[in-house]
Structure formats: C-alpha cells, structure tokens
Amino acid sequence: MIKSFFAAKGALDKAIPGFQARQPQIDMAQAVDDAICNKTQLVVEAGTGTGKTFAYLVPALARGKKTIISTGSKNLQEQLFHRDLPLMMRSLGFTGRVSLLKGRSNYLCLDRLSRQMTESHGVHADPTLLSQLIKVRSWSSATKSGDLGECDSVAEDSPVIPMITSTNDNCLGRDCPSFDDCFVVRARRKAMESDVVVVNHHLFLADLAIKETGFGELIPEAEVFIFDEAHQMPDIASQYFGQSLSSRQLQELAKDVEIAYRTEAKDMRQLQKTADRLTQAAFDLRIVLGEPGFRGNWRDAMKAPAVQRELTRLNDALDLTYDVLKLALGRSQLLDAAFERATLLKARLNRLCDTSIPGYSYWFECTPRHFTLHITPLSVAEKFREQMALQKGAWIFTSATLAVDDDFSHFSHRLGLEPKQQFSLESPFDYQQQALLCVPRFLPEPNSFGTADSLVEMLTPLIEANNGRCFFLCTSHQMVRDLAEGFRAKLDLPVLVQGETTKQKLLAEYLERGNALLVATGAFWEGIDVRGQALSCVIIDKLPFTAPDDPLLKARIEDCRLRGGDPFSQVQVPDAVITLKQGVGRLIRDKQDKGVLVICDNRLVTRPYGAVFLRSLPQIPRTRDISRVGQFLSEVNGVDTPVTDDH
Template identity: 35%
Template structure:
C-alpha cells in the first residue's frame, strides 16, 4: 500500500494534484491486512470486523477500494447514497484502473424497482392499446427498449422522479413470476445476476444489501451472488436501514397496488363477466379497508399501536382485524380458479398470503409471539402504514451478517461519540474481537475555522423566547458572514420561522428547502457565492460544497430525536429495563453523530475556511455538553459576535 499511497508512490506519479495523507495510507494498510488474512480457523460465526472512522479529507473510498481490488476476493461495497455510488463508479474506478493499469471487474447492482420488467411492460402496453388512448411516455420507453442493455430507469433522464408509469412496469419483487415468467430469457434482472456472478467487486446500496440479507435469513432465496466480504461506507446508517428489513409492514399502498395489478391482469386474461365479478370482490375489500382505516386518528405522525387499541378496545380491534383478514381470504378464494389463465395469478395468491401474515404479525403481537418488536403506525398525507420493528438489531446482525461473511469493514466520517466507539459497538452487536481505527481529518481546523456558541444569557431551546432570539441571532451572523451560509434545522417549523423572519431583512438570496428540488437548490447555492440555504433532514449530510459559497454552517440546536417516536421509546425502555442510562447510552450518542454530520458540511477541502455556529447554550450549561464539545473538530470556540467579525475581516470576507 505504501508504494501506492506514499508521497512518492504510484498515485503521486499519476495525479498532478495528489497529496499524500498518512491517514489514507493507514486506512489502506488496515483494510489490506484484514483481507489478506488466510487463517484456516476463521469460523462462519466470527467474521473479522474492522471499524474505521475516517474524518473528512482522508480519502477513504480509495483507501478501501484499492486494497479490496488487489485482494482478489469477491467484495460487496455498500453505500447509503446514490451520490457516493456515482462517485465510486464514475470517478474512483476509472482512476484506479489508470493507476493499477488494469481493468476492474466491477458492477453496480441497484434495487429491482430500478429496472423495467418485460412481462409487466407488455401487459401495460396491451392494456393501453385496448383502451385506444395516446401514450407518449410509453412510446418513448418502447423506443428506449430497442437500445438499452440494462433496463435501468436512470437512463431515462426525461422520466419524472414520481412517475405514475414506472411503478406499473418496473421489476417489483412482489410481482415477479420468477422462473415461470414467459419473458425470463430477456429479463434484465436475470441478466444482471448472471453478470454479477462473474464480478469481483459489486457496488450496492444499504437497502439492497439488507433486503438480500433478510431474504437469505428467511430461506426464500437471495438477491446478490455469494461474496467473501462487505465494506460499508456511510456505515452510520447501518442500524436504521437494517431495522427496516428485519421488521414487517402492512400498508394501504400495498393493497392499492394489489388492486391495480389484479384489475390490469383480469382485463388481459378474463372474460367480461369474470372481470366484473373480480372488481366486485376488490371493491368489497376496498370498502373493508376504508372502514378499517377510519379507526386511525387524523393526526399525522408515528404512534404506538397499543395506545390506539386501548382507546378503541381490544374487542373492536380484534373484530376489525378478523374482518379485514376474512376479506383478504375471500379475495384469495375469488382468484383461485384463475390460476390456469396466466402466469401472474399464482403470484397474486402469494401476495395476499404475505399481506395476511404481516397484518396478523403486526396487529396481534400477543398471538404471534412478537415481543421483541415495537408495534406502531404512521399516518402520512395520503396513506397509513402499520409496522413491527425490531427493538434491537444487534442480534440480527450477529446471526445473519457476521456469521455469513469472512470480512466486514465499516467506515464513515462519524462513528464515534465523545471519542469512544462504545455506542456503535453496542448497537451493531460487535464482539470484543472487532478492531477499531480512528483517523482524524488532515484539515487545519485550528487555524482555518471557529466554533461559535452564543453567550450564557442566550435562551435554551426550551425557553419561550428562544425562537425569536434564534431568528435575530441568525440574521446577525449572516450579516457578518455576508451570506455564504448553510443553515441546518432540526424541524420544518423552525426552518420556516427563520425563513419568514429573514424575508425582507437580508440582502442576499435566500434558498429554502421545499421551494425547489434538492439538486436545484444546491446548484444555485454553489454558484451564487453570497446565497443562504435553509434546510432540514437530508441536507445534514451528503452536501459537498467546497469554496467560499459555504463559509458558515449555522445549526439551530442539538439534534436530539423526537422523544415521542415509538421505536425510540421502545429502545429507551429496553435500555432502562436492563439497568442502563438510555439518555447517555442512546440519545446523546445518536445526537452527536447527527451533529457531527452537520458540522462536517463546512470543511470540504484543505483550502476551505469558515465558522460553525451552534445556537444551543446547552453545550456549556449542561453536563452532557462536554461530550458534544469533545466530539467536535479541534477549532477554537468563541462566544461573541465580535470574534466572528474579526475572523471574517472588516469587509465580511474570508481572509
């Protein structure tokens, strides 16, 4: 690795602006050592695990990709975001091929829903032709199918993100006919799997990886070919993503999709009388579903299911579940005679069975032995979803991940809390044999940045005057920084309040999440040097704006999760019941990881310079504030606006 990453190594000879970084070399050597292990005594129950916190500027993707490729092993690289996948495939891999002088056998595998299904496409086209309606989008796709080798919707730049057409023709797992499909010989998914089997390096996202892992654990097949090791980049997302795939859901959307698919198949395969009979059965189930959904309050959000059951009574709840299940069984009986009419009818039976099983598992936990799960529901704008979520994911990872691979690397810029890996070790079920490596950012935070926290008289977030004072202080900071700031909020309400306050008071362009697409906002922010961008949620990470346009990051308060969330409450209760302190063992570490992600938006290159402003005096007024401060970059901490003015210079420009 030294011959590649050192100051006089291969990378330096190939790249004009390459800067040797000791942290990058250390990480590459650690990954290479892990993958080089040929010990015969490595059992299937004890994968070698390496956890690497590689802060901004380390260059971690090259540090794990090069040793993975040179190892000759079959490795899966799993990322949380599409942006990182694109970076690996379009930037890192071509560079590595140039440096190593060899082709890299790599393939990006996406979720099934990203690929067109020939069988569903032909169904859709036949239905549209029977209806005699114009179909301009379908005409474009038909032309595209003459040329595409992948069937990947990303090739359709003109197709809207929320296309109504694509869900009708994509390769959803619930509608897949498998080997019974008459189009299996032309299936893009089958072709992708064959190609993946011959590749040494597969690039996937966390959702696909854990859907494959959950499928393997259920004994119903697999999505990815067998591999020796997995490298998780953006590994701080592992717990949340894995939780989704080892739980169960029953949603209004699942039933509506079933209804639409049934009607479309019936129109193709059945005579008019049978179509009418099936429509009546679907209509009856739809009415029963509407009746069931009226049990749920109108307030949007996530709530405990047992609280709802207690309010309406066990007897009423059980009766509704029984009647909804009975309606599903009636629909199942209605379609049973049509099994010989076409390949899709047997699959409908499987979908109905899965819906019934999930409904029973989630809605009647006492009868399904689901004590290790938290049962909750979520009402959104247009749908209700019922879920059973594992309270702890550690056991699932020990059983299904660490016991299935020889090597596992987990890396991210944010995995430690207060300098300790205890949180990630506990939540991800890592044993004492796991190895840890912490690599600090090479960026000069001490001389090129400041951390600003308001003076002690500034109100805490729980104070009545906090929103008003925060808006005023944000305006003060933006005038000093002359815009050029990313403002990160913990709630939409707080963001909207500050956005309204700034309206007419600030002489710089103000961009607000929700008023344009994410990409449009970022492009405008990046190319309009003095603009200000207000955002929540996804903008806390993945925003990479180097240079003067982002010279200030303002965070409204410490990002503690909403304490009323059912999953969080269940985890808090479990930790407390086991004698732990949930606030310090769970809530503080999770908030620290989120805060570090937000803070990391400031320094994206060695020449960047700016201010991190955290408008939460609890960093000094509360004991746990010291743990947060210990987790922040080693920049000087100031508490007066005069210090910010001096930092930015008399003209408010970065000097």
C-alpha cells in the same frame, strides 16, 4: 506492499495528477489490508478529507478477493462506481470485473411496462402518463442496464416509476413472459460473475433478511465486505430484520387485480369490485391514522375504536380479494402472482395485529397518501452477528462519524461487532485556522414558544453580512417551515426550502445562485459536499436529539433498560452526537475552505453532557460573541462590514 502504492512515484502518484499520500490514509489502508488477509472485523472512523475511499479500494483491489462494497445511498454508490473505482482500477492496473447492483425498484420491468401501455390506452387513460410511458418504451429499446436513473426523460419522483418497476411482492419470477430479457436478472447475474460489486446498505440488508428466511440471494457470496457511511447500518438493519406492511403494497395489489380484469379476465366483474374495495379500505385506514409525517405507537393506535373499525374492514377486503383470486387461479400469471401476494399480505396483517409478542417495537408512520405498519426487533446485534458468522471473511466498517468521545462501543454493540481493530483518523484540515464555532448568548430555550422568530431576528444580520452562502440545518420539518417564513419576510436574499422541490434541484439552485440561504432538515445533514466559499456558514437550530415519542427510540430505550443500562447516556446522547457530527461535517470539505458553525442551543455549554458533544467534534476555536463571527466572515470574504451583536 500496500504502502508502496501510496509512496512518491508509486501507482497512485503516477496515475493521479497532484496526488499526495497522507499518513492517516496509509494507516487505514494498512489496517484494511490486515483485516482482508486475516479475515477479521475492522472499524475505522475517518475524518473528512482523510481519503478513506482510496484507503479501502487500494487493498481490496490489490488482494483480488471477491469484494462487496456497500454505501449509504444511491448517490454515493454511483459516485463510487462511476468515478472512484475506475480511477483506482486504472491506477493499479486492475483487470477484474466490476458491477453496480441496485434494488429491483430501480430497474424497468418490461412486463409491467407492456401491461401499463395496454392499460393506458383504455377509457380511463391519463394523457400525461401515456406520454411518459411512450418515452420510457423508446428508451427501453436502447438501454443495456434498464436502470431508470439513466432515463433522463422521466423524473426520479415521477408517479409512473412504481407502475413500471417490480417489487418482491409482484414479480412473476420465471413465469414472467419477459424473464429472459429481465434487467434485474441480468444485473444480478453480472454481480454473481464480478470480482467487485457495489451495492447500498438497503439492498445488502434486504438480502441478509431474505437469506435468513432461506430464499434465493441477490448478492453473491464474498470474502471481503466493506461498508462506507457505516453509521447508518444499525437503523437500516432494524427495518429489514423486522416486518412491515404498507398501503402502497395493498394499492399495488389492487391495481394489478384491476389490470388483470381489464386485460385478461373481463368476464370476472368481481375482480374490479374487490380491487375497489381493497383500495378504499387502505385509504380509509390511512385517514384515521392521523397527520402526515407522524410516527406513532401501533399497539396504542389499535385500541382506538375508529382504527379497529377500519382494520376490520381492511381484513374483510383482503379476505374477499383472497377468495376471488382463488376462484381465478390458473387464468393468468398475473392473477396467480396476485393470489400469492394476497396470501402473504393477509398473513403479514395478522402478524402486525398481534402486538403481544415481546422483543419488538410495534409502530406506524404516515405520509400524505400512505401508511406503513412496522414490527422492529429491539436489537439486531444477535441477527447481524449470526450473518457475519455464516459468511467468514473480512468485515470492514468506516464513516466520518462512528465514535462518541473516542468510544466506538455505541456503534459496535448495535451491530454485534467484535472488531480486532477500531480507531479514529484525524482529519487533515486545520480547524484552528479554517473554522469558528459560536454558541450565541441570549438564545431562547429549545422548544420554547417563538424560538423561530428569535432565531430569525438574531441571525438575519449574520446571513446578510455573509451574502447568504449558508445552510440552516433544522431538527424538525416544523422548524424548517417556521424559519423559512420568517427569513423570507426579513431577507432580500433567496431562501430555498427543503420539500419545495427535489434534493438534487435544490442543491443545484443553491450553487447556481451563489447567495442563497438553504433551510433544510434530515437529508441535508449528511452526504452533501459543497466545497469552497459557496458554503461558508452552517447554522444548526438545536442539538439533534430524536423526538422522545419516536417509537423506534422508545424501543431502544426499553431494550437498554432491560439490560440495566442508562438510556440517556447510552442511547440518546450518542445518537445525537453522531447526527451533530454529520451536520458539522458539511462546513469544511477542503483544505482551502473557511467558515463558521453556529449552534443555537445553550445546552452545549450549560449541561454536563454538552462536554461529550464538544469533545466529539473537531477542535474548532469557540466563541459566544456573534460579533466575532462577523469579523471572522469579513476576513474570509475580504469585506470590512462586521456583524454587530445587537443583544
């Protein structure tokens, strides 16, 4: 039955101009259909270009069962909901109801907007903030969804957004005066009534974690669960099956206490005092925890006298907040909700300070303004397996990067999966003709002094000869900064750098300029789709092993040892292979694309484990001669100026 949709003159052929079914796509669609009919688990690695989205949408829509589709990011969620899903619905004549459900921090909270409007007219008003609030209020009267992603007048990183959205902590629930018009409630109600609901992994796993505590659910029961970009699931699951406390939560509590004092309980001066004290205590602890971007071991950090001192002050500030709010109980809904949050945050801080309970990693991370304390379980396999057992149905996991050397166990074991079927589908791209992989000779040792300078010197001629059109993907923010400085001094081409503006703006500028070098890390290794010759060179600074002092990695290494395994080959190498495959996947996005991949790490060819990386990558012709790269690019670009190997 499923094959017929993909056949010549079938439903997709009739509805999509130029549609050509590929055998791997049909094989995947058939496997997804079998999993749906038999309520089994399926794991499929589908290489770039295999058309995995259609391969799971067709059987999901054709079988008409209640389906949850979870994606790796909000961008992919939007693309699936607004582009791919409507196209498939039209092709198959599907008339069921579909909905898009995001986390509550994406929806405008009408109550918090009205409180902020009142607050912003006070003595301490910020005119910029007020003008943004007025724009949002104007938009709020016209929007049907309340999704702030649709509000063009407010930037996605605007400081106003956390003020006008709710969190699990500060939502007033049924006590809210705006409950009947609440956009989150409406979106969830719509999801409950829909046949297909598109969510993202963060929301799905937050929901599983809430279900585990026995509270209400955000995501409806379903018969089919499909996870796209599934390689991200184990790490995200670890976050949600643990606990965390952030300075942002403490400061938002303080802010609400302050708003309640100014608008509803002006006779209680101690509300203002306790809010100030809590804000200051959170800020002081952030200062003693260290540099922004730092991840550290919380168990070790707590031993430092300065951290102990600020923790005591924070505990005292929370106790005071609790006591003052207890006196104000019954004065207003906002104060009653704040009391409940203070109770919850007090308990959470106590749990985070008891680092003696085994089976967890205790760690913290800092941004320039905030800190977050985390407890993460060493393994989520058992908890995830329990949740799958509760919701009997088909569980389908797919991504372009799941296998390591054709082995899926690294992924499956982390989530406790027991798939009836797991297989890889080859990408339809002709890597032999379309790409070239170079590990240049005379590379500096990874992490050695002056690595960035050496790479700038070695690769400038190559980037110039290609007229930019290049991504330089780095494994650390420090390398991004060092390379950016070096290339800006050497190149006449535009050098765009992650962190200097938002990801979307950076990508738009890269495409607009047409001759830029983009130096980036993390977010640019995956989920970026630049087709054609706008991107014909991807350079990677080194094999993307996670920093050995990363507390989450340490926890998983510890867990692996406890089970009698070899952490390097079972944890560190597989993680790095998956990440490298994601980075490599940026290069060839289409049958017409051509380009070179340069990996600046000798270990790929000198260490035994390098072979595991190479076997896990597409079959790309390899060279160590950088002049060959120049010749390849010259042919691609139709230019006669090869790059010479100066070394």
